[in-house]
Amino acid sequence: MSNLSTGVYNKGYNAGYDSGYGSGISAGELKKAKEVAYKLYDRGMSEEDIALTAEISMETLHEWIAEREKNLVK
Secondary structure (H helix, E strand, C coil), X not given: CCHHHHHHHHHHHHCHHHCHHHHHHHHHHHHHHHHXXXXXXXXXXXXXXXXXXXXXXXXXXXXXXXXXXXXXXX
């Protein structure tokens, strides 16, 4: 890798969660939390326990469930 490309890579990688790299990780974590929440909901776990397990608010869980049901109705 050239010095320029190494510097650009390191700058993006080291910028933390505000960078594209960090944003990708955050998006992936959010996607996984949503998938887990859906699976637990489908298995009949209480909404309170789902929110605790997925580390999300009850409001977020309700939004995700409403969004999912809206998309399934189509």
